Amino acid sequence: MxxxxxxxxxxxxxxxxxxxxxxxxxxxxxxxxxxxxxxxxxxxxxxxxxxxxxxxxxxNAGFACFGSLSELIAHEEKEGTGPMMDLVRKRYNGLKLLRQTVPDDLMNYEELGGYELFTSADSEAWSDCQKQLTRYNDLMKPLTGLPATYRLVTEQASSFGFNGVTGLIQNQAEGQLDTxxxxxxxxxxxxxxxxxxxxxxxxxxxxxxxxxxxxxxxxxxxxxxxxxxxxxxxxxxxxxVVPGRGQVLVTDPIPGLKVRGAFHYEDGYYYFRDVGGRLLLGGGRNLDFKAEETTDFALTDLVQNRLKHLLKSVILPGKEVTIGYQWSGIMAFGAxxxxxxxxxxxxxxxxxxxxxxxxxxxxxxxxxxxxxxxx
Ligand SMILES: Cc1cc2nc3c(=O)[nH]c(=O)nc-3n(C[C@H](O)[C@H](O)[C@H](O)COP(=O)(O)OP(=O)(O)OC[C@H]3O[C@@H](n4cnc5c(N)ncnc54)[C@H](O)[C@@H]3O)c2cc1C
CATH class of the missing domain: 3.50.50.60 (FAD/NAD(P)-binding domain)
Structure with a gap:
């Protein structure tokens, strides 16, 4: 040729x-x-x-996270304790190795904690997580060395400025970085x-x-x-290997933004964090799994409107915000x-x-x- x-x-x-x-x-x-x-x-x-x-x-969103509780419970139910813990170990040790190969200050790594929030619509998941919290802390202890990796911190929800949050769990060992x-x-x-x-x-x-x-x-x-x-x-x-599109938005800078940390919502299908005084919010694949099973880097009104609705109704209630960036990226999944x-x-x-x-x-x-x- x-x-x-x-x-x-x-x-x-x-x-x-x-x-x-x-x-x-x-x-x-x-x-x-x-x-x-x-x-x-x-x-x-x-x-x-x-x-x-x-x-x-x-x-991506730059979450340095190894597992929010509801996600791990769902994974354990589907694949068993062994595979779930293997993956948690891979994430935890992977993050350790990332930090050994990239200095924290050269990727703005901050260990602000990871959080999972629940509203009245997720009462079943919230109740499951509360029941399993002690067992999961025992499972995580050999890995993180912490007596309580997960803590119930619902009282902190108002300090972040959220609306309608009825439950909040913190994973103390999680962080975020600048992608x-x-x-x-x-x-x-x-x-x-x-x-x-x-x-x-x-x-x-x-x-x-x-x-x-x-x-x-x-x-x-x-x-x-x-x-x-x-x-x-x-x-x-x-x-x-099946593609899964993830859509993201970032607001313009928000004076007095109270959100600090990496947050998961609705079984991890939504996630948000602060970045440079702005809010980054992504997710919504679960609104239409089939449509998001694509390698096309497009945005859809369905997902973007839902993200904007979450901003107004739960994350930044009463704040007028404008959107600075919107993009998508493609993840890979399988059985x-x-x-x-x-x-x-x-x-x-x-x-x-x-x-x-x-x-x-x-x-x-x-x-x-x-x-x-x-x-
Ligand atoms: C919106 C979103 C949010 C996410 N948030 C997080 C998070 O907070 N925390 C987390 O842990 N993970 C997150 N992820 C997942 C994480 O970003 C990915 O798992 C990770 O980046 C995958 O890295 P990779 O190198 O395997 O793949 P990629 O980064 O996709 O790299 C593959 C590369 O191959 C190139 N390529 C593809 N085909 C060809 C070809 N034929 N010829 C030449 N080049 C080719 C592509 O252009 C691409 O640059 C997120 C992902 C998305 C999309």
Missing amino acids: KTPFSYWEDQFFARSWDVIIIGAGLIGMQSARFLLRNHPSLKVLILERGYLPHGASTR GKLMHFLWMETTRSGAMILGGAPVQSVQSGVVTLSDGGRFYAGTILVTTNAFTRQLLPSLD EKAPIIAEVDRNVWVAVRMSGMGVAIGTGVAKEVTDLMKV
């Missing part, structure tokens, strides 16, 4: 790699850093279809550690040893790692919540399906897959 490359491009840019990583999201870049930390002379190339990463890692700062740091550090990142490089197919771009250009490497998360089926259609970390062809590895919690588990996943790859 005719190559779009010149002789020079083909000889030097296309053929000199030990490892090619597809996707410059958090997992792709952390994987490159681990590989180069262990083998500094390795030649590592990251191929990213966007000029910026274009998936979830620059479009943009984190991803900017990772891009700079990945490059500094010796990897080359090529943006505007959409991969069309992957085979053992060869990666083909949509214009027919071919790149060659001994080992290939696919970290395309929600977009993986375009390359590897047999994997159980199980655990990520897929596997060799799918000879020396072709995948680390995908972060189930909407890649900030938490992503660095651990990158470490795990790069430890398994024989490079």
